[in-house]
Amino acid sequence: MEFDQFMLDLTRRNPSQPEFHQAVREVAEKVIPFINTEPKYEKARILERMTEPDRIITFRVCWEDDEGNVQMNRAYRVQFNNAIGPYKGGLRFDKSVNLSILKFLGFEQTFKNSLTTLPMGGAKGGSDFNPKGKSDAEVMRFCQSFMSELFRYIGSNLDVPAGDIGVGAREIGYLFGQYKRMSGEFTGAMTGKGLAFGGSPVRKESTGYGCVYFAREMLSKQKDGLENKVCVISGSGNVAQYTAQKLIEFGARVITLSDRSGFIYDPDGLTDEKLAFVIDLKTNKRAKLSEYAKEFRCDYHPDEKPWKVTCDIAFPCATQNELDEDNARTLLGHECSVVSEGANMPTTYEGAKLFEESKILYAPGKAANAGGVAISGLEMTQNAMRLNWSHEEVDLRLQNIMKRIHEQCVEYGQEKDYVNYVKGANIAGFVKVADAMISYGVM
Secondary structure, three states, rough: OOOOHHHHHHHHHOOOOHHHHHHHHHHHHHHHHHHOOOOOHHHHOOOHHHHOOOOOEEEEEEEOOOOEEEEEEEEEEEEEEOOOOEEEEEEOOOOOOOOHHHHHHHHHHHHHEEEEOOOEEEEEEOOOOOOOOOOHHHHHHHHHHHHHHHHHHOOOOEEEEEOOOOHHHHHHHHHHHHHHHHOOOOOOOOOHHHHHHHOOOOOOHHOOOOOOHHHHHHHHHOOOOOOOOEEOOOOOOOOHHHHHHHHHHOOOOOEEEOOOOOEEEEOOOOOOHHHHHHHHHHHHHOOOOOOOOHOOOOEHHHHOOOOHHOOOEEEOOOOOEEEEEHHHHHHHHOOOEEEEEEOOOOHHHHHHHHHHHHOOOEEHHHHHHOOHHHHHHHHHHHHOOOOOOOHHHHHHHHHHHHHHHHHHHHHEEOOOEEEEEEHHHHHHHHHHHHHHHHHOOOO
């Protein structure tokens, strides 16, 4: 198989989808050389089949705002691959949502879910609806209309959506309530639910915790640890908040958080008290981070990203392509030695290549970001068994899952004196799905 021809064919079939092209390119670069040593994968055209979604569902969502005006949004569900289990992946409500972004996320989800070792396929969905600034009643009406169409395509053994950007506890509650009403069943057809109605402990913390656990595993292999490390985090939502919480617990010093308006630089480091302020600010008040700077008298940098701040470890936890080549070069120039991605594909292709070539400890999102979907998988298990595990038990299972993901990355990514985590994550994720697809024959 020849890489350039493969990418040419893919971009021809999927025009004007740059995020999807980027996600496939990163995987194909690592997987095609592996495929060329394993003729069974090339003969069955596994990579070509794996980059084509099983199906894409597109639908309109009509709803009324508080003034009685009819509004309309476009919505999607990309069911990418269910070779190893039911489709599994989040729903994103944000004005940036389009088919390219959802295809990239669904494709990444296939590999991420494979790495968890849990039986879950890959999917993603969402809408260009933006819940920010909307009343609870408006969000409820949108969610009910959205689920009235989606419910026929999901189920505990078919497709199990979860939350993502713009879809938090409020939205999941409205969505699941409408699913229950439409289907007439109380099943584990969604994850990220509240603890009162089938949710799992550690779900809201899981992506952030998992990102830190993976960084800890990388450092441990180098006989190092997180204590006293200076850490820069982007984002201030769910993932960033609990990345910061776990780092503080492990004795690291977190000095930045960011939102769409800019970033805060607190050289003294966040504390549990300061983090509680951030969580209230972002979760309840839905206000800007500049309020933190006023409260704790630290620097605020409007319309900037935090990557210019000197650090030992960087945790990009906001959104895709937030860290570009120049940002990567700046971090490396400041001797940043670890990057652990809490968001999905937060580093541009060029930035990721710089990290890889520098041979720092660089954990791609499909590995470091897998904690969220891992706990979603455990929530599915608890729902099926009609029980709830304790917070401590779920957290221990999460740590073990992140440890197993790290081991797989080392197995397939070990080079002479360096573990190429990008290569390891991509090949390890590919092999499990590919072997299942071959077992089913041509379909």
